[in-house]
Amino acid sequence: MNEHEIEHLHRLTQLLQGIEVGLVVINRDYQVQLWNGFMENHSGLSAKQVRDQSLFDLFPDLPKEWLISKLEAAFLLNSRSFTVWEQRPFVFPFRYSRPITGGNQMMCQNMTVQPLQDLRGEVSHAALILYDVSVQAADRRQLTDANEKLERLSQIDPLTGLANRRQWEQALEQEFQRCRRYQPPSCLLVVDVDHFKQVNDQHGHAVGDQVLNELGNLLARSLRKTDLVARYGGEEFVILLTETRPEQGRILAERLREAVEEMVMKVPQSLNITVSLGLCPYQHSLASAQAWFEEADRALYQAKQNGRNRVEVA
Structure with a gap:
């Protein structure tokens, strides 16, 4: 590997570690091979601690059967899959405490499961790409609550509080x-x-x-x-x-x-x-x-x- 390739790899590693997206790569035995900075920050576990560890041993609260079905679709069918927070609010149980969401809530997440091929074209790994959508989810919930409140008010007589x-x-x-x-x-x-x-x-x-x-x-x-x-x-x-x-x-x-x-x-x-x-x-x-x-x-x-x-x- 020449110097140019080494610099390119170094920049790529910095990018993967610094992006505000969770990135986890696992092998066929569901063992963690890559764990970026986002995952370190929100899990409290370093890449060194999780390396070669079973994802389900590290996080026993994960929806195991559901997640395995997603992963097997990637491994066996070379198929990408997606999940959004409206269907399942979160995959990894990360706390989210920014004031905009009212504090001490679980992070709302969208997730992509991406199959990864080796040099022979065989799927040997899968990547879990985790997106923090807590702000969007909070906005959506506030809008839904406001619409529900307006709907209730539209059915109430303002003077007596009875049905209108x-x-x-x-x-x-x-x-x-x-x-x-x-x-x-x-x-x-x-x-x-x-x-x-x-x-x-x-x-x-x-x-x-x-x-x-x-x-x-x-x-x-x-x-x-x-x-x-x-x-x-x-x-x-x-x-x-x-x-x-x-x-x-x-x-x-x-x-x-x-x-x-x-x-x-x-x-x-x-x-x-x-x-x-x-x-x-x-x-x-x-x-x-x-x-x-x-x-x-x-x-x-x-x-x-x-x-x-x-x-x-x-």
Whole structure:
């Protein structure tokens, strides 16, 4: 080997040791033959310590069967393979503690398995090339979390914290289809605050908002976890009473009406309100979820016409 070749090899060795990519070369017995600076820094093991040692003895936490299948594809089929952090967050259990990822997490890794041929063209070694993608993974997770939060917010009424009309209409359609298929008992209840315009006119819209908020809390507390209460709009609320027969729905509606009538709000002076309620049990003759709602809304209108602070059943 002449001087030029020696210098070239020296530069190549420096490059392999200094790049911010993990490089591991193993032989057919899975023994480490090359271990670059990246691997030294993150494993705490020097190249001298790992030389000719079994990779799986050095790292018993490696996904052995999965990794061997990748390596055998390289040795037997001369086939390159890849894995990304979305499929498997990491291969080597390296800690990652840069502030951008929130500290003390496992390094997220992409990996390439590259077959290496000897001078006869036979695959005698395989290289594991490890890429640190923790920053990209953190960015992706933050974006996913933000999108999930926006999706949740898009289904929540900002004033009461209840489901909003969008979520309600989706749930109503699902319940309608379930009832049409399985015929379980189910009831739809529409609740409207009596004379709510007078509350706003006499006490102001801030007080009106507080009234709606407290009413929403009372409705939510009074229902089962399997029921859904939502603010439909303005001073109107809607409730899905699943697995509820008509007589049970009527009893629950009366209890809600009485609870609202007895509720005293401090806003800031004492204030009482009443509500009118329209109840519609599911019937197979209903043509659509919208028709179900319209029947309950007509019952609510009847309650208003008949003097308010009462329950009417469609």
